[in-house]
Amino acid sequence: MMRADARRNRERILMTALELFTERGPGVSMEEIAQTAGLGVGTLYRHFPDRRAMVEELAEITLEGLRTHIRGRLEERPETYWALLLDVMNYCAWQPLSLIVSLAGSAAVPPSCAKLWDEVGELLAEIAGRAQQEGSMRRDLTPEQAVDVLYATVCRPASRFDGPLTTVVLDGLRATARQEP
Structure with missing residues (x-):
């Protein structure tokens, strides 16, 4: 079971990625997603290995x-x-x-x-x-x-x-x- 803060971070990553990909297409970098979500790149990669x-x-x-x-x-x-x-x-x-x-x-x-x-x-x-x-x-x-x-x-x-x-x-x-x- 995922902790509440980890679940919120995962949802924030997904919603941010969804927004950025919708606005700018598939070329958005993982670093941009993490930064826009207000999270570190390490947090992003803990949720999504790639x-x-x-x-x-x-x-x-x-x-x-x-x-x-x-x-x-x-x-x-x-x-x-x-x-x-x-x-x-x-x-x-x-x-x-x-x-x-x-x-x-x-x-x-x-x-x-x-x-x-x-x-x-x-x-x-x-x-x-x-x-x-x-x-x-x-x-x-x-x-x-x-x-x-x-x-x-x-x-x-x-x-x-x-x-x-x-x-x-x-x-x-x-x-x-x-x-x-």
């Missing part, structure tokens, strides 16, 4: 939060699936998804993270498919292709929901009279 261990835990926390968010919103029966998609994209913009992509590109992804990534992708494809059925999303892409486009938008450092790339991508995915069959 950067990868911390990144894997953050990835799992992030993906679990995203999955929970999407499931919760689906259960609320959204007014439109396009509105739900926008809500999820906004939520994603505040997550360090570029960190998860960097994890996948560097070595074997832990099975728990791979499973969560797949579940999130399936939920997003469900939303995209329903948005297409309601006529709010263009239909010349499969739901899975739409998810790939959305990932390219939000899985990059400093992704912003109101940023130009996100705006252009969402405008391009939205159904218009010209695109409808």
Whole structure:
């Protein structure tokens, strides 16, 4: 069992790392995380033996939060699936998804993270498919292709929901009279 102060330090490290990775991308150093958290580097390394261990835990926390968010919103029966998609994209913009992509590109992804990534992708494809059925999303892409486009938008450092790339991508995915069959 972890002492209360050690548990608080671990949570402070994770929350600080989450903030920094979300703001600046995967290039943040362990020393910056420790300093910003107001802790020594030794304290950080007692909790996480290396950067990868911390990144894997953050990835799992992030993906679990995203999955929970999407499931919760689906259960609320959204007014439109396009509105739900926008809500999820906004939520994603505040997550360090570029960190998860960097994890996948560097070595074997832990099975728990791979499973969560797949579940999130399936939920997003469900939303995209329903948005297409309601006529709010263009239909010349499969739901899975739409998810790939959305990932390219939000899985990059400093992704912003109101940023130009996100705006252009969402405008391009939205159904218009010209695109409808």
